[in-house]
Amino acid sequence: MADQMTKTQVNLFGLSKADYRGNPSTLCQGCGHNSISSQIIAACYEMNILPENVVKFSGIGCSSKSPTYFLNRSFGFNGLHGRMPSLATGALFGDYTLHGIGVSGDGDSASIGMGQFKHVVRRNLNMVYIIENNGVYGLTKGQFSATAEKGLQLKSQGTNPYMPIDIAWEALVGNATFVGRSFAGDPRSALHSYAWGKEHEVALHELSFVPPAEDITVEYDEGEAKEVTLHDGSRIILKKLEHEYDPHDRTAAMRILEEANAKQWLITGLIYISPTKPNLVDLHNLSPTPLNRLPENRIRPAKDTIEQVNNLMF
Ligand SMILES: Cc1ncc(C[n+]2csc(CCOP(=O)(O)OP(=O)(O)O)c2C)c(N)n1
């Protein structure tokens, strides 16, 4: 009996939570990026996703470093700054049977990588694209990013004079088929209770030379607006979508984001979903065998075809 009680819990694949972990995080303690990594570990374990069937992508930044801190047994590519979408497109064309998870930052996606972001959304690549938005270029010491609020004052940066880019809005306008937003410190953000989150928490962090900050956690209900003070002293107002909100209605989604911008709210919840639009793989009618598993003689064009192409007059 005692033996049974100490037995490690496993999922349908017989894997324990530890099988979904990565290396210990080197990010600052209390950083929201770590909470997101924890939730990715918990979600993949709970959803019985085989780590070997996952491919992780990222660009450059603290957030983009975080795939090292989850799913050690998965494939992973760390790309150039802002260029993760190209990398992901190539890799998932090569093998569309893999689950793609991309992790990027607001600098990586909304500043240098904005063009890439808009196109990967437009093409509806079959992946989950997470943007860990802290309003700054964290890795290079906290310059304002393109998502920083106008008028935001930071000791080291002065006042931000520019209008912010709303990434959820950009995704929606760009024809994304799934747009959701959460606050890293919302314990119920993963559709589970606070108790569940605590119980399933994964220690990602041990040591750091940056003074550790407390994790910011906030609990608020559907329809509720809640002000939160961040580590740098800045404040945001979170507003969770109402229970009655219909995420299938794109016009309503645009209206709510526009209203939120006027009221300076950060809307959280499932903003938009369109389950029926074809993704990139469907659009290109790829072969049932993933391209990376086709033998060379099936990939190479026939001799006649090559001759035809070579003889084409432009
Ligand atoms: C081409 C290029 N330009 C600039 C940099 C410097 N740089 C490294 S990370 C970064 C910003 C990262 O910001 P964000 O994506 O928000 O990540 P965070 O660290 O905030 O998570 C910049 C500008 C770089 N590595 N490569």
Ligand SMILES: [Mg+2]
């Ligand atoms: Mg950032």
